[in-house]
Amino acid sequence: MRITHDEIARAPKVVLHDHLDGGLRPDTLVELADRVGHQLPETDPARLGEWFRESADSGSLERYLETFEHTVAVMQTADALRRVAAECAEDLAADGVVYAEVRYAPEQHLRAGLTLDEVVQAVRDGLAEGEKRAAAAGRAIVVRQILTAMRHADRSREIAELAVRYRDEGVAGFDIAGAEAGNPPTRHLAAFEYLRQENAHITIHAGEAVGLSSIAEAVQRCGAERLGHGVRIVDDITVTPDGEARLGRLAAYVRDARIPLELCPTSNVQTGAAPSIAEHPFGLLARLRFRVTVNTDNRLVSGTSMSEEFARLAQAFDYDLDDFAWFTVNAMKSAFLPYDERLALINEVIKPGYAAIAADRVVARMRRPLSESGRYRQGGPGTTRPQARSPKVSVPTTSSRRSASSEGLPGRAV
Ligand SMILES: O=c1[nH]cnc2c1ncn2[C@@H]1O[C@H](CO)[C@@H](O)[C@H]1O
Numbered sequence: 001m002r003i004t005h006d007e008i009a010r011a012p013k014v015v016l017h018d019h020l021d022g023g024l025r026p027d028t029l030v031e032l033a034d035r036v037g038h039q040l041p042e043t044d045p046a047r048l049g050e051w052f053r054e055s056a057d058s059g060s061l062e063r064y065l066e067t068f069e070h071t072v073a074v075m076q077t078a079d080a081l082r083r084v085a086a087e088c089a090e091d092l093a094a095d096g097v098v099y100a101e102v103r104y105a106p107e108q109h110l111r112a113g114l115t116l117d118e119v120v121q122a123v124r125d126g127l128a129e130g131e132k133r134a135a136a137a138g139r140a141i142v143v144r145q146i147l148t149a150m151r152h153a154d155r156s157r158e159i160a161e162l163a164v165r166y167r168d169e170g171v172a173g174f175d176i177a178g179a180e181a182g183n184p185p186t187r188h189l190a191a192f193e194y195l196r197q198e199n200a201h202i203t204i205h206a207g208e209a210v211g212l213s214s215i216a217e218a219v220q221r222c223g224a225e226r227l228g229h230g231v232r233i234v235d236d237i238t239v240t241p242d243g244e245a246r247l248g249r250l251a252a253y254v255r256d257a258r259i260p261l262e263l264c265p266t267s268n269v270q271t272g273a274a275p276s277i278a279e280h281p282f283g284l285l286a287r288l289r290f291r292v293t294v295n296t297d298n299r300l301v302s303g304t305s306m307s308e309e310f311a312r313l314a315q316a317f318d319y320d321l322d323d324f325a326w327f328t329v330n331a332m333k334s335a336f337l338p339y340d341e342r343l344a345l346i347n348e349v350i351k352p353g354y355a356a357i358a359a360d361r362v363v364a365r366m367r368r369p370l371s372e373s374g375r376y377r378q379g380g381p382g383t384t385r386p387q388a389r390s391p392k393v394s395v396p397t398t399s400s401r402r403s404a405s406s407e408g409l410p411g412r413a414v
């Protein structure tokens, strides 16, 4: 069975790779641009959304990134940052996301005189407001920040210090982003060494536009705990005609060390990192039991959402509920949150959420013959509600050591 749209909408989701400045609501962008006199390519929100998706669909990361000039331009005041952050938390929650790490580059928001600290504080306050509004709407979400340094620039050490300074105020980690070609992770070694000394968390955009050299540097020299994209790790995997996969040393290391891949299928198709969703390495990497996670990258720029990414993957690879439960637990395990908080979200929110959907499937399946044949009349219709306690979905276990891999793989995943 393939997961349905309704089930996807209901399923608890976790996003680790979502750019704040790549996910504005189109109508907010229009309104903010009007306020500061920034000229947009389209002023009708629907057409503006289209414009982003089409312009980003260029086959080149550099051209994809050019579209951010319009979003960054309107995010230069504390008010604008607060609003965008609050709406981000609300939109993610409305999509069924229960935990999110949202990233952006503070150094890109100083044009109107804000300091780096003021930028982080504005986003912090906005996210908190969004969490509050989402909870009031019955959609609880926890959101953390990841501070990004632009890899072509020279402020990474400063941004790393900023991330450490705000680690107890909602900043969960540090990242570098921007044009990967020509800007290898080792350009920022001082920042990464500082972060490691401070026991801070590191993810690095690597293996998106550049291949194995970038991934190797990120993991082995810079201490990346997760890979932003990392999709080009497939360059180190050979699949023989009979389907057997051989992993090179780096691919084997990434898999053995359970380094999470923050995969962003739609974005990868737009930037040319993958030819299509159906041919996206997600399928192979999941099959080979890499620690794969599903992410949006940029909801506005890529015209997507977590539910969209799930739906596209389900269509391409025939994934069902247990697959998405696995990807979601993978993501939650990989979050830059304290262990006990990760565990609480897995055990109290994610697993029960998937189990409830599986339980409803059982109920729906048992109801059908009841109305058709009346076979289960005995207790009277309506009183034969089946036990919903043991749904037929193998939600991954976090503590179990039964399976060969600590991922707790779902039974039916290939
Ligand atoms: O997929 C990506 N690869 C590399 N850089 C990116 C990607 N998406 C966004 N940004 C860059 O990160 C900055 C901070 O959020 C954005 O302004 C954009 O330039």
Ligand SMILES: [Zn+2]
Pocket (backbone or CB within 6 Å): 017, 019, 177, 205, 228, 297
């Ligand atoms: Zn990204």
